[in-house]
Each structure stands twice: as C-alpha cells, then as structure tokens.
Amino acid sequence: MRIGLLTGGGDCPGLNAAIRAVVKQATGEYGYTVTGFRNGWRGVVDGDVVPLGRPDIRNVLPVGGTLLGTARFHPHAEDGGLDGVLATLEAERIDSLICIGGDGTLHAAQQVAQAGVDVVAIPKTIDNDVEGTDLSIGFHTAVNIATEALDRVHTTAESHNRVMVVEVMGRHAGWIAVNAGIAGGAEVVLAPEEPFDIEAVVKYLRHRHRAHANFSIVVVAEGALPKAGSAMEYEQALGRFGEIVAGSIGERVAAEIAERTGFDTRLTVLGHVQRGGEPTPTDRILGSRFGVAAVDAASRGESQVMTALRGESVVMVPLAEIAGKVKHVPSELLRVAQVLA
C-alpha cells in the first residue's frame, strides 16, 4: 500500500509527532511506503514529493512546525486545483491520502475523497474549534504559551498598578482565551461565544479596583465580538473606532478601558509565538496517537474519516458529520472563567 501524507494550513507544534507516527506505523507494522507532499496541497498540485522513511523522522518528535512544510492553499478554490491533485495522486499511485490540517484542509480532503480517492484526516488547529474531537493538534501548546504570557504580564500588572490587555488567537471560538484565562488567573475573558458589553467590562474593573485590587488582566480572543446593537459594534462595522482606524479587537478594548477608567492600560498581542516552538507532551502524544490511528484506518480501507480524541479514546468520525461546524467552548468552562475572576 502507498500512503500519501501532507500538512496543510497554518503550522503548529505537534505536526512532526503525527508525521513521525504515520511513517513509523506505516513502514513498520504494515510495510507500506509513505510519500510526503511538500507545502500542503500546493505540493500535491505541483507534484512536489519526497519519500519518507525512518531516517527522515529522526529527532523530530520535540520539534515544532512541520518538516513537510505547509501553505494556506486550497485546491478546490483554484482553477484546476482538484484535477491537479487527482493527477498527482494517480501518478504517484497513492492508495490512501492522510491529510493533517484544519478547516480548509478537512474541506479539501472531503472534496478529494468524493472524487474517489481514500482520504483520512487528522485535525490540527490551535483554535481547537474542529467539531467531533476533544483536542486538535497544536491547541494544547498554544494554551501553554498564552498562559505563560499571562503569568508574565501578571507580575508587571501588579508592580505597576496596571490593566494589561492580552490578545490571543481564536477567530470563531474562544478556546485559547478561556483556557489560558482560567490558568493565568485573568479577571476578564472575552470570547466569541459571549458577545461582550464594554460598559459592563469597564464597570467591573472600576468596582474591582475600588474594592481591593490595583491591577487587572483582560484576555481577548481575536474573534471576540461587541454586543449586538452596541456603539462599539457600530464602530467596528464602520472600520473605525473613535478617531482611530480600527485595529484589532484587543487594541479597541484596551483603548476603551484606558479612556473610560483612566487606569494605566497596556496591550500585548501575542501573535505568531502562539503557534511556534516545542510541542507540549500532550501535543506530542496526541499527534502520535492520531498518526498511528490514521494509518490503521487507511489499512482498513476507511475513507472520509477523521481521527478524534473522545475522553480517553481515539476514534474515527466521518468527515460528513463535522463538515462546516465550529466547536464552541461549553458553558461550564465559560462559567468557571467568570466565577474565578
């Protein structure tokens, strides 16, 4: 059997653990060959292939990023993209394609599968919003990095009597914001799941600082939303915030807090460091389990399925069940973030 393998979308820690597991499991127990495609779907379209054996995966387990490279390229969105994919897969005589990626990659995977190729997907997104699995590769490390940043600004906030606003990733769901917010002891967490009222945030901070505290930490997911009908939502729609051309939501929240409370308020936008560096043991284990499970599924002839963590088990879920869905933070977790503020 010939296995194809690619990593698509944004890079993150844990991808190499999955690649390593696919190669070890495929070439070991089963005696399959593994063909890697460079830079995600673009490498499939371009026929940019690299054979993968045991020497190629030596020492990659604790290394972030992806040795295959990746790109934000969607074959179904390009003219002739899908045809290119199918042509390469046929030329390389791929029996089963294992795709590691997020939303876009899962969508492409389904389209390729429907054209008749066996496809097994492995979910990866630091946003953790892929439906059907407790965890996606990369999320756990991102939470660790964001928590570490909160620990760091905490000491500065306390020493200088400041409000520190920290913007973290999470476009459609607030997994990083809520988890890091709880772990880092944030006073306010703004996540897409619960549109916020800036007036209520300000009121809470004023109350807190009057009562006993002299600092506060506010975590803002990049996809946090002002309450419908609020002035801030209106300004956001206009692309302006007061005098300032609208920047990120974090900038706007920090500016509002500074103006309305008069507190010394500072913003940190974490950015790319959230998706880099050494994977946590959890992401290494997750990638390893998903890689082994994906090869097992391919060996059984399964297709249009995705590896998923459910509690203590790794299971396969049909891509059709999860397509187009966003997994949101459950209300219990949102509430914990709130009651511990």
Add this chain to the structure above:
Amino acid sequence: MRIGLLTGGGDCPGLNAAIRAVVKQATGEYGYTVTGFRNGWRGVVDGDVVPLGRPDIRNVLPVGGTLLGTARFHPHAEDGGLDGVLATLEAERIDSLICIGGDGTLHAAQQVAQAGVDVVAIPKTIDNDVEGTDLSIGFHTAVNIATEALDRVHTTAESHNRVMVVEVMGRHAGWIAVNAGIAGGAEVVLAPEEPFDIEAVVKYLRHRHRAHANFSIVVVAEGALPKAGSAMEYEQALGRFGEIVAGSIGERVAAEIAERTGFDTRLTVLGHVQRGGEPTPTDRILGSRFGVAAVDAASRGESQVMTALRGESVVMVPLAEIAGKVKHVPSELLRVAQVLA
C-alpha cells in the same frame, strides 16, 4: 452553609488551584464560609482549622503543593480516628466536607460520608489511576516533568552511546511511564499493565543496536512487574537480585541490561521532583473546574460523589462506583508506545 476543605495524601501541583476555586466559588456566588483543615485528615482529627477567605488564596494559582499542608494519615486506620473526624466536623458545624485526595482520601471520605456527613471528593494523584475520571489533579504536571527528563537524558544517551533507564512513578498503573514514554520517544516502556520479559527487552535492545542505533531509552514504572514464572520474578520474591539486595525495579532492570548486553547503561530515578513545582495550565484548569463543581455539588446537597472529567465535561460520579478500583492504561495507548519505539 459551612464548607470544610482538606487536602490528603501526597502533595502535587494543582491542589492550590482547586483550593482557590472552592474558596472563590463558595464565598462568592453562594456566600458560604470555608473552613480549612491543616495537614489532611490529621488536621480534622486534631481540630487544626483555618478560616479561608479571598486574601488567603491570592497568587496561589501557579504555586505547587498545598497551602493547607497534607499528610499520609488515614482516620479509618487509626483508633478513634473516625470519631475524631466526626467530633471536629460537628464542633465546626461543617455542612459539607470537600476532600481533595487520592485512594486513601477517597476511601476515608466514603467512611465519613456513611457516618452521616455530606462529603464531596476531588480526585488527585500523579499516578492517574483513580477510576471514573479521565484526569486526576497532578498527573499532567508529572508527565511534563518526566518527559522533560527523558528529553534531557536523550541527548546524553546519544552523545555517549548509552542505554539510559529512567524510573518514574506509577505503583499500580503505568500512566506516567506510557505517556512520558510516548512524548519522550522512549524505545522501551515497562508498565504494570503488561508484565515484562527481561529477555525480550534485552533481545530488542541488542537487535536495535545491531541494526542502526547506538543508544536507547528505557522507561520503567515503579510498579512494573517481571513476567509470572520468570527468574526475575522469583528473585524479586526472594528480595534479592543476583548478588545484589533488591533495590527498585529500575535498578534491577538497569543491572540486567548492563550485564546481558554489555552496553554502557545508566539509571536515573526521578523521585520527588515528579510531584513538585508549578502546575501546568492543564492542572490549573482541572483544579479550578473541579473546585467550582465540588461547591456546586455541595450546594445541591449531593454527597458520596466525586468530581470527574469525562471528555470535555465535568461530571459527578458516585464514590460507590469507583471505590477500590484502579484505572489502567488502555490497550490503544500501550500499543502506541510500542509501535513508536
């Protein structure tokens, strides 16, 4: 309502997160009071109490250990222990006792509850072998520390062409050994779940070093067992291993490998560092969620229940369901450790 709170058994990271959450949730939303008992059940017997309010839990979220202190003391195993517990709980007019602990504490909790006191338990053990919950407090940090140690001995093993044997905690189950073994890329993982044949281990290492490698890492859970009927089991029963008085299983495994293969073999016993230091974000979040859930359960008048993580949810499970059971590493995870060797 008056909540009692104790931490029992060995200390571990994440306990303070749970204490903080109990205090915040109890004194905040509900307006309860919280009475802490010092040094586990011993403090209950001795009436060693400390009122807990918000100032007491400031800045403890990222701090390991337990601000209440703990002790390996089981009231049901002491003359008059249970009576002492009940007397203190009555004197302090405790409506509900929240006990954070492992095996021993859960057992004591059940006995106290059967004597008519409301008891809610929160599971904690770095061994992660409490039945009914995906995770217990402290385990996740221990896996991180053990993985970090494996990463460290890895570079030495490679540089010196050595076999490094690392003994980790896990008396009845191999959770730390298997997880750290996968995350740290160990070649051999010996866990209580699968009694090992030292001859097979040696044969595998010889084969591996002949084939391509010049180093190997062997992880041994402290509760790893030689195969029934083997010479090693016999020696273990005698309390001797060859000329040497039997030490830990790690010592014995290292000595056997050294003697039978002639490879330069070194042992590291991780010991107490596994239960110390700053909790990972995962342990902080777990402790926080369990603490909030325990107070919620107490407020509903529940008793003889334990907080548990199941997938993405926190649920309550009856103590009766889990009493006396050991949660073992599932076979899927054991297999991943094996195929990635």
Add this chain to the structure above:
Amino acid sequence: MRIGLLTGGGDCPGLNAAIRAVVKQATGEYGYTVTGFRNGWRGVVDGDVVPLGRPDIRNVLPVGGTLLGTARFHPHAEDGGLDGVLATLEAERIDSLICIGGDGTLHAAQQVAQAGVDVVAIPKTIDNDVEGTDLSIGFHTAVNIATEALDRVHTTAESHNRVMVVEVMGRHAGWIAVNAGIAGGAEVVLAPEEPFDIEAVVKYLRHRHRAHANFSIVVVAEGALPKAGSAMEYEQALGRFGEIVAGSIGERVAAEIAERTGFDTRLTVLGHVQRGGEPTPTDRILGSRFGVAAVDAASRGESQVMTALRGESVVMVPLAEIAGKVKHVPSELLRVAQVLA
C-alpha cells in the same frame, strides 16, 4: 541603623530577590531595620512606607515584579520632589537609602545623595545598558524570553518559508537583540550600535534565499537606527514611512523587507512579556548578591556607590563614574552575531 529601600522605574524579574537579600542581610547579621517605600520615589515623596521583616519576603525569590511596587516617577523632575524625598527620609530617620533602579533612579539617587543622605544603588534594567557592571537585574531573564520567542518563530518561519521580524527591547543599546539573536540563531540583528542600511539587509536576505535557505529571522532592537543619510532615516525624521504613518522600527523594517523582496514577511513585537514572569536563576543570584553587597556597603557608611558585577566578583563603583553613560555591546559580540548569521 535604619535602611530605606525602594524599587524605581520599570519592573523586572529579580527585584524581589534583591529585596529579600536586603531584608535578610540587614535584619539578620546586622540587626538593622528596613523600611520599604511603595511605588518607587513616589512613595518616598508621599511617605508611603511599609516596614519589611522576614515574613514579608517569604516565597518571593522566584516571583517576578516587585513586592514594593514601582513607578516611573523622578523626584528631581517634579516641583518640590527632592524636598519631599528629604523630608520623608528625615521623618523616617533613614540612615542609608538603598535604591534599586535604572537610569532615572540612579540619577535621582545621586541628587539625593548630594543633598547629604547616604545612598547605595543597585542597577536594574532589562536593557543592560548601565555602565560599570557586567549585568543589571532583569536583563538575563529578558534574553531568555526573547530567545524562547525566536525559537518559536523559527519553526513557523521554516514551515511557511517566511521572513519573521521580531522586535525586542533596547532603546539605547542592543544587548537583548544581540544576545537573543545569537542564542536564537537569527540571520540578521539590528542594534543601535551599528546603524543599518536596509538595502544591505534586503540584499543579504535575497542572496541567502537564492542560495539555499527558505526562511530568515530578523531581530530588531526598538532603538535600531537607519544609517545616517539614508532614505529611511529621512522618512523616520518625517514620522512617515511611505504611505504609512511611522510605527515602530520593527514595523518599518518588516514592511521594507516585504516590499523589496516579495517574501512572505511577518512581524512580532514582544513587548511587555520581556519584563515579566519568573526570574532566571542568574537574575535571582544577581539580585541576591547585589542585595547583600548593598547592605554591607551601607554598614560601612559608603554612599553614592552602586553594586556591580565584574567577572566573578561583586564590587562597588562610584555613581559619579557611571552617571550619564550608556554601556554598549562590545564589537566582539556584535561580530559573533554577524558571523553566525
């Protein structure tokens, strides 16, 4: 003897180690009392004092920030500021004032000393540009944090074939940029010590990517300067860069690289996280040694001196020798950064 103690300027990790050492050494061996002033020089002016004993410094060694609080407030720059300082010091009967701070604090210290009060200074600045000492408190931790960030963006740069621009602190000297650049394997390091020619940077990156590489990391100190007479310097003077209102130097460098090379280029501005969090062992040791040495100097009646690390020794240097000077990165270190690119 009565010792006064304050921390001034921006907070950083290692301040608590110094505070702890001052308190232990003063109250222990010597039997002095220690009076802390809250929020830097502002607390001296306002008479905001707190007696410091052993219980106050428990467990603060590994904690970032400063338990005394700090503020960017310069008494000599305020009307009656100096008089306020002297009045409080007299009211509190302070025999010797130990000031932990950077530029501004050292300057204030000298002014206060010249008014007749014994003053001993301890240097602190994450920029490490205080003359006369190998290290100032906070710098070492900042280099660690910046290096960690470079390690993280490295994997993303490689996976996505990107140029990653990372802006770090360092207004007048490039200590963080050069050290983190070497430790993090940066391809280009821009420091105030050597004004840069953006055309040369771009040429080097083009050459490198043509030759063999598909990614690069560029570290920019916030005080990096375009070469005199260059177009970029001119634009900087105008406060504009092309169409864009001039942001930080990092933004401008990233925009130039993107435009001139066409490479996918991303910016990360590290910001406040560089001054936060747990101090490294080196900063804890430095703070501890400086704290002990400062009390020793006070006990000998020394004034207008600063603790300093010189090789393996801690020595006292006269404030007059270092006033107004900026310590720059030596050329040997700048060259190492360059030859290892």
Add this chain to the structure above:
Amino acid sequence: MRIGLLTGGGDCPGLNAAIRAVVKQATGEYGYTVTGFRNGWRGVVDGDVVPLGRPDIRNVLPVGGTLLGTARFHPHAEDGGLDGVLATLEAERIDSLICIGGDGTLHAAQQVAQAGVDVVAIPKTIDNDVEGTDLSIGFHTAVNIATEALDRVHTTAESHNRVMVVEVMGRHAGWIAVNAGIAGGAEVVLAPEEPFDIEAVVKYLRHRHRAHANFSIVVVAEGALPKAGSAMEYEQALGRFGEIVAGSIGERVAAEIAERTGFDTRLTVLGHVQRGGEPTPTDRILGSRFGVAAVDAASRGESQVMTALRGESVVMVPLAEIAGKVKHVPSELLRVAQVLA
C-alpha cells in the same frame, strides 16, 4: 588551513553551539575545511573522521549533547595513544586541532601540543571548575536544571513539613550547589570549599524548625566533605556509615539528619538530567563565542591556549597557566549562600 575538531569527556548542553560556531567561522570568513573526530580522542586514535560543513550543523544550536559524540578516553593514559593521535592528525593533514572538553581533554590537548601540533582548547564542564575562565560550557544549564529541581522539592517540603536533601554534581568545587542553592532558596548548602560539621547542620535545622519553619532544603555537592577529624570523616574513610555501607554523601547526610532530628527527611539525587537537554541561551552564546574565538586563534597560529570568558570579554589564556588547577567558589558567593539561608 585544515581544522580538526573534537568533543571529549562527559557531554553537556552547549557543545553543539560551539561546533556550529567553529564550522561557520572556519568555512565562512576563512575558507578553511573542518574535520570532525567522532567520540572524542578515541575517534582521533581510531581515525574515525567526518567532514563538517554547513548542512551538518543545521538546527543544532538549541540541541543538547554533541553531534560528534564523546567518550571518557584519555590518549596519554593508553599505550600508544599519543602516537595514534599524532598519526591520524598527520594523515588528515590537520593544521590546528580544536578540542572542546574538561580537565582530561585539556590535559591531553597540552600533551598533543607539546608533540608539535597546534592545539586550541575550549573549556566545557558542568562543574565550572576550570581555572582561568568565568564560565565553562554546560555549567549554566546545569545550574538552571538544579534550581528547577529545588523549586520543585520546595513545594513538597512545605506541604509535608519535610527536610529535602538534594545531591547535585560538583566533585572538586561547589559551583552548582552554591549557585542553585542561592537561586533555589536552600537553607543549607554543603560544598567542597568548606568541609561541613554534620552536628552544626543538625543544630541549625533544629533551631530553624523550633523557631518558625516547618521545612528545610539542604543542597549537597557530590564532593562535599565532612570536617577533618569528625566521626563522619572517619566513617567515610572506612567506607561505612553506621550500619549502612557508605553510599553517596547525599545519602549519608540525609540519613544523619533523619536520625538526629527525627524530621521526615527525603533524598533526591539529580544525576544525569543535570547534563542533558536544551542549552540555556547563556550556554548557546558562550559556545558560539568560544567557537568563533577558537578559529580566530587558530588562524593566528596560536597554540596551547584556551578560550576564556573574563567579565564581558572573550580572551585566550595559555594552557600552561591553568593546568592542574581547580577553580573554587569565591568566599563572597559562599557567604551569600549562608546569609540568605
């Protein structure tokens, strides 16, 4: 010019940074070739060579250990060892040999140099006891790891009211013990520089626990020595300690404390983890600077010299000046460890 390169003695973090710097500097600016010898001096004797170019050093900067391998093998102590070294160096036409190592390697380097080969040495030892340089490669990372371990046992010590004894490396000098002891807030530090009186240690612990504390941390260097003329020294000479065959000094100290105080006392022996894992930024920078400086020295035709850090400068020191000397911890640092207890 042809440069030979080897790493000898025990491995440690930072060696790869030095190898990388030697290769970059030699092959870049100077256009030299670099020949690596595998497994230290053994590889020279055996002619086990590997050409080193830029592809060989990719991504090794943050990796512990040594890509060349190492061995505890001393050519001057083996029959014909020195002749074998000279024969290989001639066969490979090595103009200058760069040796990275500790005591043994420096000694061998001098012997080889006296036989007429140009030799430049780079000091490496986690014990930091090489004379003439502020720092040797590997020491800084070891202090970090030991401090982290102290931080971890600290929380357990506090939670359980225990005395934790931690044995760290340092055969002839107490650099790790004293630095980690200060950084980790140890109550007692036993280093070879000051032979200890176990009775005084016990008395101090008793006093401390009576006065206010309920836990203590004792750091013991593996080379710590009982006071001359004490019973413990006598027992050590006999190879027995009470009923027990003498183990490490840490074991003996822990047993004495336990017996004489009755306090719950636990031992942790850090062992191999101290020399493993990712180098700290400081060790990466030190290795980088030393590697560049060694090639520069070779290019100038220098021999029998060693790279050394002195304050902020890297200088070359003659091997003759440092041969056979042990660098001890200065008294100022020993005193800081004591006054902060």
